[in-house]
Amino acid sequence: MVGRNAFYAQSGGVTAVINASACGVIQAARENSKTIDNVIAGRNGIIGALTEDLIDTSIESNDAIAALRYTPSGAFGSCRYKLKGLDENQAEYERLLEVFKAHDIGYFFYNGGGDSQDTTNKIAQLAEQRGYPLRCIGIPKTVDNDLPITDNCPGFGSVAKYVAVSIREAGYDVASMSKTSTKVFVLEVMGRHAGWIAAAGGLAQEKPGDAPHLILFPEISFDESEFTQRVDNCVSKHGYCAIVVSEGLRNANGDFVADSGLRDAFGHAQLGGVAPVIAAMIKQSLGLKYHWAVADYLQRAARHIASKTDVEQAYALGRAAVEMALAGNNAVMPTIERLSDEPYRWSIGEARLEDVANVEKNLPRDFITDDGYGITASCRRYLSPLIAGEDYPPYRNGLPDYVRLQNAPLAKRLKTDFKLD
């Protein structure tokens, strides 16, 4: 008996550890080569499936696949492409089944956030309706940490570690300069809708007075005059003030603070950059010397300082997805189940995709201190294990020796092209 093929694709914003999940999928598949013949990857995510732009992973060496574990970004390309509902654009789903049939895909693995889990669930439904044998397994991934059921989302722990390490280091820097120079430092981090990443910065503060002194969360509406007063108090007390601000910070009207300030020379509003807006407020109201940083993609790509816990979980979830499929599961997603906080123990659980899709896990209000500028002990208890451990990539010539796969195209088997919406 020859096995059927598996399809694997990466979706949405990439992370430092999504390739660790890919590594887990492909290694587990290779260990079960009697059941899974080949892992076919979608080039640029689901677009690769729709357009039959497929990658033959069988030609990649075991070493190259092992190197995915320590290579950030999406090795096969990812995409921001949301499939519509089954009712709205059934043609897309039909096309997917057509491609899967042509390449004898029996297993569908989709590595992404909430939308991707929803897509996976819909594909499972359609395949069942059509009587096409397909086991559909979602693999969680998102720096936003907003998927329900799972203890956390692979990708988040490494961003969290990057942000906590960075604000600690910058805090040390500013502390030593503050007598005659910079007194306020602002670090902007990701999190358009939720303050998980900003909260992680709070882990750097282990003793009173440590950086960061203030965290600005998207969940807490921004009060400029109260904020600048707090900065002033902090500088009076500690000599300096280190601030973490979420890109999603909003004012009392619900507008993004990032959109409120900067204009180009022609008066057009500038997208992005809440840090310079905050810094300008401090300059204007307090006259203090400031510096600001915007970490942007550096934070989610920073495999060099990835959390070991995060890498291990991402890898384990990739393997677990294959094992679940082989065990006959369908329309499920492996999850991380937390067994204890300290010592942190976890195991792999399982969630039904219908319970995951379209549910967002928000930062609980009781993870933010009453004053709105810090994290609570329960938040710390939750976050701390997620940044634990280091998992350094190998280096060559002083630089991380990340892998580039060959990504050889698989010959097309369909005569028809598919036009993306």
Place this chain on the structure above:
Amino acid sequence: MVGRNAFYAQSGGVTAVINASACGVIQAARENSKTIDNVIAGRNGIIGALTEDLIDTSIESNDAIAALRYTPSGAFGSCRYKLKGLDENQAEYERLLEVFKAHDIGYFFYNGGGDSQDTTNKIAQLAEQRGYPLRCIGIPKTVDNDLPITDNCPGFGSVAKYVAVSIREAGYDVASMSKTSTKVFVLEVMGRHAGWIAAAGGLAQEKPGDAPHLILFPEISFDESEFTQRVDNCVSKHGYCAIVVSEGLRNANGDFVADSGLRDAFGHAQLGGVAPVIAAMIKQSLGLKYHWAVADYLQRAARHIASKTDVEQAYALGRAAVEMALAGNNAVMPTIERLSDEPYRWSIGEARLEDVANVEKNLPRDFITDDGYGITASCRRYLSPLIAGEDYPPYRNGLPDYVRLQNAPLAKRLKTDFKLD
């Protein structure tokens, strides 16, 4: 015979490895405790000496001093305070000698950039004029890498490594997203006057097509239309474009590009942030989706990804400074002498402070490619060894376990206060 005391201070912008030099100074002094009684540090640099705000390092444990080797920033505080010329403000220099006499300082170690070496030289001259026995040794430090004679400046190699690692990682990220999302990424790095740090980003490009695709140097006047044309070509060819831009980028008129664009809601020019200005140009002329990051202090504080070469050299220079003083030298600075490029071999040399002061080492034009957007093979040969090797700090709870010294004040011995200019 009881030894005399040494004075040590940190000056100017701090780095990931200036404390490694402090570690070298104090460890070497402790090994020679018959000659050097105590290392007295200036709190906040030379200001500590002027105001007799001194730190007693003798109460710090050997473990705490050893931990300086892996702790970024200035452990005793640094300052941006430039002593005037001897003719302009001799009172400052007289005050320094007065404080040194009161605390029986026989050795003066000043850890900083060009201005600090000049100050050290002037103090040596005045001490000699006054017949006060003082051995003055400069210790090089600057992320700007602009000191002459020495092969490179401690602090630079670690920033260089951070920038090269970061643009490689962000490049991987953007490459995997570019099909449907971000196509252009701009990373702003330090270097107000010279492109050393921007050039270091070029090390990440080991093969044609690797990030970064374009580097914008302060040495090359910025031509917007040529630049956007190159971005367009790069995106057509590679699917994306990763750019490193120096904060010191200037247009044809010699104005900083950072100052040219952004205004706050009231129309005031915003200081800092050339990356968003560049990104806005790309958006406007090419309509491509972009992201930008400003690394700011993160880059010079990033001890977590410090260059091992840089750490070893910073430490060795600290030790060498003490050894030179003990050997009877005065008005000199230990340097790094490059013995060979590959394998990189180096030893400690010696420069006279008068030859170091007020001389800036610029990025040679032949380190930049003819087209002005990349680095040459000779630049790569020079830079590559400086980022070689990793030297990870210890971690606790997922975070670097950096040391905070007690920094206990030494009792004052003078009745007079000194008012800073």
